Each structure stands twice: as C-alpha cells, then as structure tokens.
Amino acid sequence: MNSIDPFQVLSGGNIVTLALAGFIILLVLKGVRIVPQSEKYVVERFGRLRTVLGPGINFIVPLIDVVAHKISILERQLPNAMQDAITSDNVLVKVETSVFYRIIEPEKTVYRIRDIDGAIATTVAGIVRAEIGKMELDEVQSNRSQLISTIKASVEDQVDNWGIEVTRAEVLDVNLDEATRAAMLQQLNAERARRAAVTEAEGEKRSVELNADAQLYAAEQAAKARRVQAEAEAYATAVVAEAITDHGIESAQYQVALKQVEALIALGAGQGQQTVVVPAAALEAFGDAFKLFRGKA
Numbered sequence: 001m002n003s004i005d006p007f008q009v010l011s012g013g014n015i016v017t018l019a020l021a022g023f024i025i026l027l028v029l030k031g032v033r034i035v036p037q038s039e040k041y042v043v044e045r046f047g048r049l050r051t052v053l054g055p056g057i058n059f060i061v062p063l064i065d066v067v068a069h070k071i072s073i074l075e076r077q078l079p080n081a082m083q084d085a086i087t088s089d090n091v092l093v094k095v096e097t098s099v100f101y102r103i104i105e106p107e108k109t110v111y112r113i114r115d116i117d118g119a120i121a122t123t124v125a126g127i128v129r130a131e132i133g134k135m136e137l138d139e140v141q142s143n144r145s146q147l148i149s150t151i152k153a154s155v156e157d158q159v160d161n162w163g164i165e166v167t168r169a170e171v172l173d174v175n176l177d178e179a180t181r182a183a184m185l186q187q188l189n190a191e192r193a194r195r196a197a198v199t200e201a202e203g204e205k206r207s208v209e210l211n212a213d214a215q216l217y218a219a220e221q222a223a224k225a226r227r228v229q230a231e232a233e234a235y236a237t238a239v240v241a242e243a244i245t246d247h248g249i250e251s252a253q254y255q256v257a258l259k260q261v262e263a264l265i266a267l268g269a270g271q272g273q274q275t276v277v278v279p280a281a282a283l284e285a286f287g288d289a290f291k292l293f294r295g296k297a
Contacts, residue, residue, distance in 0.1 A: 030062035040106045042069040054108055071106035075167055080116055085132040087140060095128050095174040099155065100168040108163025111216045120159060124169070127154045133165055137176075137184075 041053040078099045152169040
C-alpha cells in the first residue's frame with residue numbers, strides 16, 4: 001500500500017486555496033469592528049480622518065481604513081487642584097477646585113489638543129483667578145454657588161472647540177492664611193457685639209414706646225371718666241334746676257339738707273371712730289330736712 005505524502009497534498013492548487021481563504025478571513029477581521037458602548041473609534045485612511053465609529057458592529061475598508069484612536073466617552077474627573085487667587089479687596093485665598101468632563105466629539109479632541117487634562121486644568125485655574133479677582137472676600141464666601149455656575153459656564157465656552165462637555169465644576173474649599181483668619185474672627189466678634197447693642201437699644205426703645213402708649217391710654221381713660229362724671233353732674237344739676245323751676249326753692253333746700261344728713265351718717269359709720277363731732281347746725285339740718293320732707297309729703 002502506498003503512503004500519502006503531505007507535501008503533495010498541500011502542493012499546487014491546495015496551497016493557493018488555503019492562502020486565499022486565510023486572506024479572506026483576514027479581510028473580514030480587518031473590515032469588521034465591534035465598538036463597546038463606552039467607547040468611540042477614530043478611523044483614518046492613509047493618515048487622514050475618515051470617520052468615527054459608534055457603539056455596535058461597524059464595517060470599514062480592510063487594509064485601507066485603520067482604527068487610529070480608541071476614545072473612552074465615560075465621564076472623567078480631573079485631580080483636585082489648588083489655585084492662588086487675590087480678591088478685589090486684596091485678600092490672598094487658596095481655592096481648591098474639581099472638574100468633571102466627558103468627550104463627546106473624539107475627532108476634535110484627538111486632532112486639536114494633545115494633553116486634554118492639562119489643558120482643562122490650566123483653563124480652570126485662569127478662570128478661577130479672574131472670577132475671584134472681581135469679587136470681595138465676603139462675596140466669595142457667601143456666593144459660592146454663583147461662583148461655581150460662573151466658572152462652569154466660562155470653562156464650557158473655552159473648551160467648546162476641544163469636543164468635550166464640562167458636566168460639573170466644583171469649588172471644594174476656600175482657604176485663608178492665619179492673619180486673615182484672625183482679622184475675620186475679630187471682625188465677626190465686633191459685628192456680633194454691634195448687633196447685640198442694636199438689639200438692646202431697640203428693646204429699650206420698644207419698652208419706652210409701650211410705656212408711653214400705656215400712659216396715653218390711661219390718660220384717655222381718665223379723661224373719659226371725667227367726661228362721664230361731668231355729664232352726670234351736669235345732668236344732676238339740670239334735674240335740680242328743673243325741680244327748682246317746678247317746685248320752688250324748697251326742693252333745693254331739701255337736697256342740701258339731705259346731703260348734710262348723709263355726710264354726718266358717713267362720718268359716724270367710719271371704722272375706728274370713737275367720737276362723732278356734730279356741728280351746731282346739724283340739728284337745724286335734721287329739722288329742716290324733716291320739715292321739707294313733711295312739706296313734700
């Protein structure tokens with residue numbers, strides 16, 4: 001039985017067929033690109049930008065188109081940076097910032113900027129110094145949210161040509177030197193003392209106002225009482241005058257005698273009175289009152 005030589009099997013047309021099959025497989029592998037969801041591929045043709053491949057299955061021309069760059073589109077965070085800045089009232093502060101961004105147009109990022117992280121960090125530092133230079137220290141401390149919004153908008157304008165999106169910019173801390181801290185603490189204590197003095201003065205003023213209102217109210221009530229009493233006396237006088245007009249002078253004498261009797265009774269009914277002083281005209285007053293009473297009866 002004759003043995004088969006493997007070199008004879010691979011010779012001739014078989015070798016060509018295998019080579020052609022291998023070449024086709026290579027072309028398929030080179031022409032099909034599966035891009036992950038978190039990335040984008042930048043494709044070049046003869047060193048020039050051809051297209052940008054998105055997530056999923058993509059087809060390119062084998063051996064002509066080349067995937068030159070694989071760019072992650074996930075959000076990135078720059079390392080926290082510390083910048084020195086001087087406020088408009090000449091106070092040196094150290095501002096700690098942090099920036100988050102993501103690449104949305106890889107073709108711009110690849111061909112327009114080399115070190116994207118360094119470029120963004122430098123841009124943020126310049127913008128922070130410029131914006132803080134427009135504000136006083138108190139404004140920097142109290143309007144931090146407004147400062148963050150301004151920095152974010154300014155950074156977005158500066159990096160628009162780099163194909164990135166600034167998703168967030170944060171001012172993490174604003175630090176002062178010890179001398180400035182001591183001066184601010186002294187100013188804060190003075191402000192607290194001033195507010196306490198103002199509050200105390202306002203309380204005293206309010207107390208005086210309330211006391212004056214109370215006195216005015218008491219005076220008004222006393223005036224009303226005197227007016228009512230005067231009206232009562234006027235009414236009584238009018239009644240007496242009417243009685244005199246209708247019944248003569250005897251009515252007036254009766255009222256006078258009756259008042260004298262009532263005054264003597266009140267004097268005798270007082271507590272602790274051991275002796276009652278009776279005027280000499282008292283008996284006459286009793287008699288006149290009795291006579292008048294009998295006359296009226």
